[in-house]
Amino acid sequence: MSVLFHSSEFLLPSSSSFPAEHRRSSTYALVLLNQRLPKFTPLLWKHAQLRLCADGGANRIFDELPLLFPHLDALDVRNSYKPDVISGDMDSIRTEVLDFYAKQGTKIFDESEDEDTTDLHKCVAYILQSMPNLEESNLCILVAGALGGRFDHEIGNINVLCRFSTTRIILLSDDCLVHLLPRTHHHEIHVDSSVEGPHCGLIPIGMPSGSTTTNGLQWDLTDTKTKFGGLISSSNKVKGEKVRVLSDTDLLWTISLKKE
Numbered sequence: 001m002s003v004l005f006h007s008s009e010f011l012l013p014s015s016s017s018f019p020a021e022h023r024r025s026s027t028y029a030l031v032l033l034n035q036r037l038p039k040f041t042p043l044l045w046k047h048a049q050l051r052l053c054a055d056g057g058a059n060r061i062f063d064e065l066p067l068l069f070p071h072l073d074a075l076d077v078r079n080s081y082k083p084d085v086i087s088g089d090m091d092s093i094r095t096e097v098l099d100f101y102a103k104q105g106t107k108i109f110d111e112s113e114d115e116d117t118t119d120l121h122k123c124v125a126y127i128l129q130s131m132p133n134l135e136e137s138n139l140c141i142l143v144a145g146a147l148g149g150r151f152d153h154e155i156g157n158i159n160v161l162c163r164f165s166t167t168r169i170i171l172l173s174d175d176c177l178v179h180l181l182p183r184t185h186h187h188e189i190h191v192d193s194s195v196e197g198p199h200c201g202l203i204p205i206g207m208p209s210g211s212t213t214t215n216g217l218q219w220d221l222t223d224t225k226t227k228f229g230g231l232i233s234s235s236n237k238v239k240g241e242k243v244r245v246l247s248d249t250d251l252l253w254t255i256s257l258k259k260e
């Protein structure tokens, strides 16, 4: 079984500030949801090659990005942060916002006929079909504003991780990040204590795990059974720079993010 490496280098200003042995050649796509934008959104934007807004996420960049740059003119900020795509059922985006970005050349996909999948699902599906030649392990989709807020949305966002379990997708808020650790691999997570930790969790999602083994946590698991309604690893802590995880079921990994 091969090892999948994970790191949060997208939270650092440039990959050169990241130890060479942990650097990955990721292609990032960024999806902005309809929640208060995390403060590090401009950094994610800079790292991303493709930027999408899910429906009302476009209102957030229109309204909130200028607030992150109070010394700059709001229109200048909007002109320099133009999303490549706006996709979704278009029931939350305001008309003035749609018109503004449509005039700037943003591609608009109205997918209101599909009422069974979320706007985030639609954005992930778009990214996968627009980058067909990219090796899946090199693509990493960053989702800003995915956690906190309405619980049905939050769970819907986690369900997208499960529906696209072979794609690297990282849900982000100002407080933490969440991603899936598929059972098909060993996992080695590089923890950069300048931006993340120490609080973390490992949560069996969808089904109980018959055996989970970890290394590098304050409360390590050793061939341990975990399940909802039984033991799950919440309020755990990372001890150092490296966490290893092996499990017979997919797990959610979550780690706290540091406030500047």
Ligand SMILES: Nc1ncnc2c1ncn2[C@@H]1O[C@H](COP(=O)(O)OP(=O)(O)OP(=O)(O)O)[C@@H](O)[C@H]1O
Residues within 6 Å of the ligand: 033, 034, 035, 054, 055, 056, 057, 088, 089, 091, 092, 093, 118, 119, 120, 145, 146, 147, 148, 149, 150, 151, 153, 154, 156, 157
């Ligand atoms: N409060 C929230 N918490 C977490 N994610 C959210 C929240 N609000 C929106 N999102 C995410 O942003 C996406 C776009 O939001 P938007 O409000 O445009 O969706 P929507 O389909 O109009 O939602 P609904 O009709 O259920 O209110 C959603 O699909 C969801 O992934």
Ligand SMILES: Cc1ncc(C[n+]2csc(CCO)c2C)c(N)n1
Residues within 6 Å of the ligand: 089, 114, 115, 116, 117, 118, 119
């Ligand atoms: C069982 C079931 N529950 C809820 C919805 C509604 N729904 C789910 S995703 C979505 C699109 C939101 O942008 C909508 C309206 C459904 N279709 N099926």
